[in-house]
Structure formats: C-alpha cells, structure tokens
Amino acid sequence: MLQREGTDLTQDGQCRATSGHWTSPYDGVTADSAAQLDIDHVVPLKEAWRSGASEWSTEDRRAFANDLTHSQLIxxxxxxxxxxxxxxxxxxxxxxxxLPMHLRPRLGLGKHVYGLTVDPAERSALDGMLATCA
Structure with missing residues (x-):
C-alpha cells in the first residue's frame, strides 16, 4: 500500500517502506518517512461493523480490513x-x-463492494461529493 501511494520509495532489508514521498489525500500534508503516516481504512472498521460487518465471519472481516484490491487502505x-x-x-x-476527484468514489466503494448499508445521510454526502466532480 505504501508503494502504491508513494514515490521514490526506499525499503529496508525486510522490504518495509522506510522513506519516500507521500501526500495525504485528506489534507495535502506531505511526508518523507513512512513513520509520519497513518494507514486509514477508508470505510472505518467500526462503521463497517455498524453497517453490516457484524454479521460476517472472522475471515470476511479480516479480508475487508486488509483489502488492497479495492483501495480500502490509504x-x-x-x-x-x-x-x-x-x-x-x-x-x-x-x-x-x-480530496482529489479520483479518490472520492473510494468513500462509497468499500460499502458497495462488501454490501454494507448506506443510510440516507451518508448517501446524500457521497452524492454531494461526487456531484462536484462533474
């Protein structure tokens, strides 16, 4: 995930990203060290739980929490x-x-892919964010 999000990466002997250049898409803050970053679940785990993940198996919750395919981690x-x-x-x-336009769909993608519920207030907020990209 750090490789996908960053540029000019260096790694240690265990292939962990140690330095590079990253820009936080949420606020534009730049970082040159992986230690300066947090890894965010685009759909927070507790929010996923409230939206249907509480009914999932442990294996399904683990897959969601570690999903790199659908850009759930950033x-x-x-x-x-x-x-x-x-x-x-x-x-x-x-x-x-x-938030850059190309990242805005991520906020709803995780819920869609995993069949999580979206309440009316969320739907309105997501629609409003996506409408500004047109």
Whole structure:
C-alpha cells in the first residue's frame, strides 16, 4: 500500500517502506518517512461493523480490513486520520476541495463492494461529493 501511494520509495532489508514521498489525500500534508503516516481504512472498521460487518465471519472481516484490491487502505496524515476516526461521510469529510476527484468514489466503494448499508445521510454526502466532480 505504501508503494502504491508513494514515490521514490526506499525499503529496508525486510522490504518495509522506510522513506519516500507521500501526500495525504485528506489534507495535502506531505511526508518523507513512512513513520509520519497513518494507514486509514477508508470505510472505518467500526462503521463497517455498524453497517453490516457484524454479521460476517472472522475471515470476511479480516479480508475487508486488509483489502488492497479495492483501495480500502490509504496513507494519510495522522491528524486527518484521527480527525476522521470511525465517522462515515455524513459525519466527516476532508476539508472542502481537498480530496482529489479520483479518490472520492473510494468513500462509497468499500460499502458497495462488501454490501454494507448506506443510510440516507451518508448517501446524500457521497452524492454531494461526487456531484462536484462533474
């Protein structure tokens, strides 16, 4: 995931990213060390639980939590990740205009792919974010 999100990566002897260049899509903060980043679950695990994951098997929850295929994990600044916490898009969005257009669909993709519920307030927030890309 850090390789996908960054540029000019260096790795240690165990293939862990140690340095490179990353920009947090939530707030534009840049980082040159992997230690400066948090790994965010685009659909927070607690929000997924409230939206249907509580009915899943342990194996399904583990697959969701570690999903790299659907970009469920993203490198972000610690401040933005902690600000977001376990909130859904109706309760938290990156600062106005900060989230790049190509990343906006990610906020709903995880819920769609995994069949999680989306309440009316979330739907409205997601629709509003996507409408600004037209």
């Amino acid at each position: 490198a972000v600044s610690a401040r933005s990740n902690r600000s977001k916490g376990d909130k859904d898009p109706a309760s938290w969005q990156p600062p106005a205009g900060q």
